[in-house]
Amino acid sequence: MKIVNHRLVRADGSPMPFVASPNMAGVMRPEYLVIHYTAGGSAEGSIAWFRNPQAQAAAHLVIGRDGAITQMVPFNRVAWHAGRSQWDGRSGLNGFSIGIELDNAGKLERVGSRWVSAVSKRAYADDDVLVAHHKHDRPGAPPCGWHEYSEAQIEACLTVGLLLMQRYELKDVLGHEDIAPGRKSDPGPAFPMGSYRGRLLGRHEDQPEVFLATTALNIRGGPGTQHAALPGSPLPAGTRLAVEEKQAVWWRVEVLDAASDEAAEGWVHSRFLAPEQA
Secondary structure, X not given: OEEEOOEEEOOOOOEOOEOOOOOEEEEOOOOEEEEEEOOOOOHHHHHHHHOOHHHOOOOOEEEOOOOOEEEOOOOOEEEOOOOOOEEOOEEOHXXXXXXXXXXXXXXXXXXXXXXXXXXXXXXXXXHHEEEEOOOOOOOOOOOEEEEOOXXXXXXXXXXXXXXXXXXXXXXXXXXXXXXXXXXXXXXXXXXXXXXXXXXXXXXXXXXXXXXEEOOOEOOEOOOOOOOOEOOOOOEOOOOEEEEEEEEOOEEEEEEOOOOOOOOOEEEEEXXXXXXXXX
16 A cells, blocks of 8 residues: 555555545645554445445544555545544644544453443454453452454454555654543553554664564464463563564564463464564
């Protein structure tokens, strides 16, 4: 992909899907990238809602669970995605940020034996749910269910994010939860913001990327849960890991502070990693 006249196009110059939203304002110079979840039931439903003037909301991009990207607002126009927001002493991030909406149900409620979206009322299987605390949870609050993001949409979000960072020289990558804490919780703990932000902000090529395990973490013999956990798993939270190879959300790492030779190298899921230095 590439960007031509603030629109996504394919490498051969043919346009990527564009569905114009009326919910935008004047010209802006983007400085930040903001990640959201839709909290809806499908990408198609969210796109239809953003086309509705009554929604008074839209994002520059919507990414479906299959990785399909739909642009709705040119990157140099204000999209109404951030609402009341503040960052680094400035208010109203609509005026200087690009918004990406990921098709994801977000926070889920436990209803009997099922996880259910309070918005769409859809139920989700346990395999599609991460039970975790949100970083803005008050002390003592119980963990909640969070809809998992698909590998395809994380990979698409990474590809387009790198393109946007390069084209517009963006300063940083933020979650809606960062610019509107207490009011918004997206993209939530199921999105690998630490590793995603690290990839987009870049590292010196002559230095390995070093990440910390954010929780007790299995290290596996290959890229996927079908591969057995290696001896020494789970690694303790806070373990330092140097990234050697990346295959979508699965990364091959070297354990830098292992107590023994067990599990000195293997594969981990990047969702549970955060940059050593943000």
